[in-house]
Amino acid sequence: CGLPNDKIILVSFNKPYKIEPEIFTSWMNILKQVPNAILWIYVNSEIAKKNLLREAKRLKVGKEKLVFMGNTEYPGYLARIRLADLVLDTTIYNGGATTGDVLRMGVPVITLKGKHFLSRMSESMLRVAGLAELVTKNLHEYETMAIKLASTPSKLGSLKKNLGQLLDASQYAKNLEDAYSQIAV
Numbered sequence: 001c002g003l004p005n006d007k008i009i010l011v012s013f014n015k016p017y018k019i020e021p022e023i024f025t026s027w028m029n030i031l032k033q034v035p036n037a038i039l040w041i042y043v044n045s046e047i048a049k050k051n052l053l054r055e056a057k058r059l060k061v062g063k064e065k066l067v068f069m070g071n072t073e074y075p076g077y078l079a080r081i082r083l084a085d086l087v088l089d090t091t092i093y094n095g096g097a098t099t100g101d102v103l104r105m106g107v108p109v110i111t112l113k114g115k116h117f118l119s120r121m122s123e124s125m126l127r128v129a130g131l132a133e134l135v136t137k138n139l140h141e142y143e144t145m146a147i148k149l150a151s152t153p154s155k156l157g158s159l160k161k162n163l164g165q166l167l168d169a170s171q172y173a174k175n176l177e178d179a180y181s182q183i184a185v
Contacts, residue, residue, distance in 0.1 A: 112138070
């Protein structure tokens with residue numbers, strides 16, 4: 001995918017129309033605070049790519065900090081998720097199905113608590129996954145959380161490991177069978 005091996009890979013798999021100016025500014029602030037990070041962004045048009053690069057330049061973030069991805073088939077999309085270290089959610093219109101895919105693939109997502117349905121989808125999934133600490137209350141908390149995690153690879157690794165264990169279907173089935181066995185006795 002053309003990603004460097006020696007960087008923290010922050011990602012937005014959401015469609016570009018979900019990227020509002022405030023969240024993009026937060027992403028650029030995060031990149032400025034974490035020199036070893038890049039932002040891998042899904043774009044589906046050259047216009048979106050051009051606009052994001054222009055805005056990054058205006059916010060004093062070099063184009064080398066942004067890597068763009070295009071469309072791929074579903075298996076390729078799932079494979080790409082595994083390359084991510086941390087997913088940065090959009091705010092007004094959350095990831096929804098994208099967040100579900102990301103969590104299922106064992107990658108943590110940071111989101112902002114929203115005020116309406118479309119801005120609370122990721123929060124719901126994170127709470128169900130036992131990751132309520134990744135739901136932030138405001139953009140300052142969102143940035144602080146992302147900077148902390150991106151600057152602490154061991155914490156990110158621990159989150160990914162715990163998420164992977166939580167969503168391990170065979171382990172879930174075994175635990176459920178054990179619970180049924182205890183109930184039957």
